[in-house]
Amino acid sequence: METLLRVLLDPLQHPFMVRGLAAAVGVGMICALVGTYVVLRGMAFFGDALAHSILPGLALGYLLSGGSRDALFWWGLGTAVLAALGIGALSRGRRLKEDTAIGILFAGAFALGVVLISTSRSYAVDLTHLLFGDVLGVTDGDLVRLGIFGGLVVLAVALFYKELLVISFDPVLAVTLRLPARLFENLLLVLIAVAVVVALRTVGVALMVAMLVTPAATAYLMTHRLPAMMGVAMALAALSAVVGLYASYYTGVASGAAIVLTATALFGVVAFLQRVRHRPW
Amino acid sequence: MAWMRRLAQAGIRMGAPVARQVASWLAERHAPHALEAPLLEVSRVSMRYNDVLALEEVSFTVRTGERVAIVGPNGAGKSTLLKIIAGVLTPTSGAVRVYGQSPGGHLCIAYIPQRTAVDWNFPVTVADVVMMGRVGKLGLLRPPGPKDWERVRQALAQVGIAHLADRPIRALSGGQQQRMFIARALAQEAELLLLDEPFTGLDLPSQEGILALLEGLRSQGVTVLVATHDLEQAATHFDRVLLLNRWLIGFGRPEEVFTPEALRRAYGGHLRLLYVSGEWVAVGDTCCEGAPGA
Numbered sequence: 076m077e078t079l080l081r082v083l084l085d086p087l088q089h090p091f092m093v094r095g096l097a098a099a100v101g102v103g104m105i106c107a108l109v110g111t112y113v114v115l116r117g118m119a120f121f122g123d124a125l126a127h128s129i130l131p132g133l134a135l136g137y138l139l140s141g142g143s144r145d146a147l148f149w150w151g152l153g154t155a156v157l158a159a160l161g162i163g164a165l166s167r168g169r170r171l172k173e174d175t176a177i178g179i180l181f182a183g184a185f186a187l188g189v190v191l192i193s194t195s196r197s198y199a200v201d202l203t204h205l206l207f208g209d210v211l212g213v214t215d216g217d218l219v220r221l222g223i224f225g226g227l228v229v230l231a232v233a234l235f236y237k238e239l240l241v242i243s244f245d246p247v248l249a250v251t252l253r254l255p256a257r258l259f260e261n262l263l264l265v266l267i268a269v270a271v272v273v274a275l276r277t278v279g280v281a282l283m284v285a286m287l288v289t290p291a292a293t294a295y296l297m298t299h300r301l302p303a304m305m306g307v308a309m310a311l312a313a314l315s316a317v318v319g320l321y322a323s324y325y326t327g328v329a330s331g332a333a334i335v336l337t338a339t340a341l342f343g344v345v346a347f348l349q350r351v352r353h354r355p356w
Numbered sequence: 357m358a359w360m361r362r363l364a365q366a367g368i369r370m371g372a373p374v375a376r377q378v379a380s381w382l383a384e385r386h387a388p389h390a391l392e393a394p395l396l397e398v399s400r401v402s403m404r405y406n407d408v409l410a411l412e413e414v415s416f417t418v419r420t421g422e423r424v425a426i427v428g429p430n431g432a433g434k435s436t437l438l439k440i441i442a443g444v445l446t447p448t449s450g451a452v453r454v455y456g457q458s459p460g461g462h463l464c465i466a467y468i469p470q471r472t473a474v475d476w477n478f479p480v481t482v483a484d485v486v487m488m489g490r491v492g493k494l495g496l497l498r499p500p501g502p503k504d505w506e507r508v509r510q511a512l513a514q515v516g517i518a519h520l521a522d523r524p525i526r527a528l529s530g531g532q533q534q535r536m537f538i539a540r541a542l543a544q545e546a547e548l549l550l551l552d553e554p555f556t557g558l559d560l561p562s563q564e565g566i567l568a569l570l571e572g573l574r575s576q577g578v579t580v581l582v583a584t585h586d587l588e589q590a591a592t593h594f595d596r597v598l599l600l601n602r603w604l605i606g607f608g609r610p611e612e613v614f615t616p617e618a619l620r621r622a623y624g625g626h627l628r629l630l631y632v633s634g635e636w637v638a639v640g641d642t643c644c645e646g647a648p649g650a
């Protein structure tokens with residue numbers, strides 16, 4: 076018992092671990108919340124593309140501000156919102172299929188980001204942090220921004236719950252109810268963008284889509300109603316964050332990846348149990 | 357700075373639809389009903405998708421409380437016509453008037469989608485879906501209150517599935533799915549009900565149940581337009597039929613419209629007309645599950 080307590084409390088002696096835990100849990104919950112919409116509306120590819128297309132904005136901010144974190148957040152936020160609305164507009168185009176258009180834009184933007192970063196001297200380290208996150212480098216400023224913007228996301232989902240539900244379940248109904256469907260669709264894209272940006276420090280660009288999709292998908296298998304799905308997704312994300320971060324502390328593996336792997340393992344277990352339960356024998 | 361101007365124009369082009377939606381939403385929540393105007397007036401509506409003509413110069417008028425069946429082969433434009441009447445699609449030319457106003461201002465039009473167009477694994481209960489019909493009336497930032505839930509309960513009771521209120525929608529049978537959507541239209545307080553192929557894939561008792569339900573709405577003054585491929589059903593259960601194959605071939609009482617000549621024009625070679633014991637019988641319309649929704 077005492078050893079277990081030691082195992083749990085030991086890491087908390089380091090302020091960087093406390094900040095990292097707070098950030099990972101908060102980020103996980105916010106991403107899981109908007110992630111329920113990503114899963115239900117089939118926007119996983121959009122989420123992945125969005126995260127990747129932030130890279131040139133981050134790179135530009137990085138080069139221009141000399142690596143200041145505060146500046147980087149705003150650069151990321153600006154790029155993410157622009158990219159979200161841009162991809163949203165692109166997906167309403169006619170000629171090309173939506174995923175093709177997104178693919179072109181996102182790979183191009185990502186390449187531009189890599190090119191920009193490669194002009195910096197500390198290329199490898201910087202790129203690694205942007206791609207895979209640096210949860211143990213989270214600052215108090217990061218936590219404050221996470222609190223403010225995460226709170227705004229939660230508030231928006233709560234206030235516009237019924238409208239977001241209608242546009243997600245039945246877009247045609249949204250039109251006959253004369254809701255400003257386009258406005259709420261764009262709002263949803265912006266919420267996803269904000270979630271992605273507050274999560275950047277924790278998991279980075281490359282694994283972002285897992286934060287959006289995996290806990291929400293697990294919750295989708297376990298629940299029958301949207302509020303329950305949201306609650307379970309957030310709880311699973313928080314659990315994954317804690318387990319992943321402790322695992323990373325004791326084994327020395329990359330923390331963002333450890334969090335994502337934990338979430339993936341939870342999904343695997345739940346999916347397996349469902350399979351077994353629904354088998355006839 | 358031509359590029360700046362162009363950028364601004366692009367911004368306006370993208371922002372304008374949003375602004376228009378928001379403005380109409382904030383301004384007039386519910387278009388006034390000019391009661392002397394007919395419930396539904398479709399005048400010279402044409403619809404063109406890219407280079408394909410889906411509807412051409414379709415005109416007709418429907419009175420309050422009528423039951424109208426829209427029949428025609430696959431790809432005749434039945435769904436397109438319903439969506440134009442609902443204000444979901446904008447016709448290339450021509451106009452739709454509901455009580456004298458364009459459909460875009462009305463909250464009283466309910467469109468019930470084809471069952472295949474719905475994600476039945478979406479995590480909502482039957483009552484949740486019916487409550488969605490109240491969202492237009494509720495307005496922004498107002499959560500549903502006890503009165504709204506009471507309304508939902510009444511609507512579910514009227515369509516006979518009150519006992520399913522808390523079931524997830526994936527547990528419903530085909531007939532129950534249709535009933536849920538009719539309840540949603542009732543919760544929406546719809547006066548014009550548009551149903552897109554509601555009988556496709558239902559067994560006969562379920563079809564009869566839905567038909568009886570639609571008949572019962574007449575006393576509430578609800579007008580019903582149904583797109584269907586079942587000529588027999590259209591002829592026996594509806595006040596008037598509208599025979600459509602891109603252009604309007606006939607509109608009136610079934611016995612007036614379903615002439616061998618008109619049916620041949622609508623269906624071409626896909627329909628065989630047999631003269632059996634003193635009357636014409638139409639055989640062999642192809643339909644419908646998974647057909648391109650036109």
